[in-house]
Amino acid sequence: xxxxxxxxxxxxxxxxxxxxxxxxxxxxxxxxxxxxxxxxxxxxxxxxxxxxxxxxxxxxxxxxxxxxxxxxxxxxxxxxxxxxxxxxxxxxxxxxxxxxxxxxxxxxxxxxxxxxxxxxxxxxxxxxxxxxxxxxxxxxxx
Amino acid sequence: xxxxxxxxxxxxxxxxxxxxxxxxxxxxxxxxxxxxxxxxxxxxxxxxxxxxxxxxxxxxxxxxxxxxxxxxxxxxxxxxxxxxxxxxxxxxxxxxxxxxxxxxxxxxxxxxxxxxxxxxxxxxxxxxxxxxxxxxxxxxxx
DNA sequence: ACTCGATGTAACAGTTAAAGTTACAATTCA
DNA sequence: TGAATTGTAACTTTAACTGTTACATCGAGT
Numbered sequence: 001x002x003x004x005x006x007x008x009x010x011x012x013x014x015x016x017x018x019x020x021x022x023x024x025x026x027x028x029x030x031x032x033x034x035x036x037x038x039x040x041x042x043x044x045x046x047x048x049x050x051x052x053x054x055x056x057x058x059x060x061x062x063x064x065x066x067x068x069x070x071x072x073x074x075x076x077x078x079x080x081x082x083x084x085x086x087x088x089x090x091x092x093x094x095x096x097x098x099x100x101x102x103x104x105x106x107x108x109x110x111x112x113x114x115x116x117x118x119x120x121x122x123x124x125x126x127x128x129x130x131x132x133x134x135x136x137x138x139x140x141x142x
Numbered sequence: 143x144x145x146x147x148x149x150x151x152x153x154x155x156x157x158x159x160x161x162x163x164x165x166x167x168x169x170x171x172x173x174x175x176x177x178x179x180x181x182x183x184x185x186x187x188x189x190x191x192x193x194x195x196x197x198x199x200x201x202x203x204x205x206x207x208x209x210x211x212x213x214x215x216x217x218x219x220x221x222x223x224x225x226x227x228x229x230x231x232x233x234x235x236x237x238x239x240x241x242x243x244x245x246x247x248x249x250x251x252x253x254x255x256x257x258x259x260x261x262x263x264x265x266x267x268x269x270x271x272x273x274x275x276x277x278x279x280x281x282x283x284x
Numbered sequence: 285a286c287t288c289g290a291t292g293t294a295a296c297a298g299t300t301a302a303a304g305t306t307a308c309a310a311t312t313c314a
Numbered sequence: 315t316g317a318a319t320t321g322t323a324a325c326t327t328t329a330a331c332t333g334t335t336a337c338a339t340c341g342a343g344t
Contacts, residue, residue: 001225002231002233003231005234007232008248019243024290026290035245036332038291040333058341074259090149093176095176106154117267120265120266128255182304201319
């Protein structure tokens with residue numbers, strides 16, 4: 001099972017917002033670059049806004065990044081749109097049998113292991129900032 | 143978005159198979175400990191069997207682990223039931239616009255970053271073996 | 285004040301994958 | 315042979331993502 005495409009879409013959005021920061025970046029223009037419906041873009045913009053990463057102007061339109069690129073890492077984006085803080089990456093079966101010695105203890109045996117794996121993923125995301133991504137983006141684009 | 147519960151179910155199954163290895167461990171008895179339908183168990187057993195981790199006896203019934211516990215790590219299990227080798231954890235949007243400078247380059251900018259994050263998760267899983275899990279399981283159960 | 289272009293969101297449909305369930309042929313062994 | 319079990323197909327249910335339409339609301343310029 002795969003995670004959603006919201007994370008890659010978000011990063012694409014942020015790169016485009018930065019590359020085209022001197023123009024008005026609307027949800028339609030992002031949708032055009034990304035190849036999805038503008039409403040999908042607006043929904044994700046709303047999550048990134050919630051996280052304090054972007055600002056969207058109503059009426060006249062346009063979205064832009066409002067935090068310094070060095071201060072936004074990929075974990076911030078991931079948490080805004082994919083797995084929120086305190087949420088678990090791995091689903092755990094709901095009804096282990098408390099009358100079975102294994103069922104009774106399975107959470108205490110596994111929970112921390114699943115969390116550690118999740119932490120490994122998240123730490124790696126935390127080490128990459130939007131500034132890093134933009135540096136590479138400008139190299140590739142030019 | 144969360145991954146499926148197949149991973150936690152698989153680990154629960156393997157712990158139970160080991161704890162009850164002197165008895166006949168059928169899909170119904172696993173289903174009873176885990177709290178899911180026996181067919182769900184058989185489907186997962188079939189994936190673990192495919193991966194060479196377990197053997198299931200037809201007719202008379204019963205499943206058991208066939209590899210040394212020190213030689214099965216959590217990544218083996220994860221790959222058997224959740225994200226197969228070569229598959230990507232993060233979904234990537236299908237149609238970035240090749241006529242947009244960002245859309246044209248987004249894969250080369252992001253792909254390796256997503257893979258690195260996935261690798262971090264998988265490396266961490268690789269460091270834990272079933273033997274480790276069983277050591278803790280016996281501690282907790284007794 | 286009006287209008288135009290854009291956002292925010294609700295509502296619903298389509299799609300996909302997981303998980304539940306039933307059913308039954310095939311298998312093993314007493 | 316018969317009972318228990320596996321393997322698997324088929325279908326249903328559920329949940330989440332994604333696509334789409336629609337429309338109220340907003341902001342800025344005329």
